[in-house]
Amino acid sequence: MTPELTTYFNQLKQDVLTIASENATTSSQNIPVNMFTGFTDRLLADDVHYNKAIANFIASRFYKVLQNILEE
Structure with a gap:
């Protein structure tokens, strides 16, 4: 990912926590479940x-x- 996309993606993950709270x-x-950590493209x-x-x-x-x- 580009640095910009990485920043955006990390902000989205934080936004999910904020919205739930x-x-x-x-x-x-509203309980967020971390589905990101450990998820790889091989699971698609x-x-x-x-x-x-x-x-x-x-x-x-x-x-x-x-x-x-x-x-x-």
Whole structure:
């Protein structure tokens, strides 16, 4: 990536956290799940769709977040 694109991409990741935080309420949590770290192009079947190998990747990311919520 170019330096400009890297800066923009990093800002987008921060914006997701900000949006989730600003729109959460006491009765409706917005919990961002980090789907970026560890994601590589080899997990894509084409330019848009991911392949079967990513099913465990996605499940483990959501499980990490949900296990803390579901125990409460």
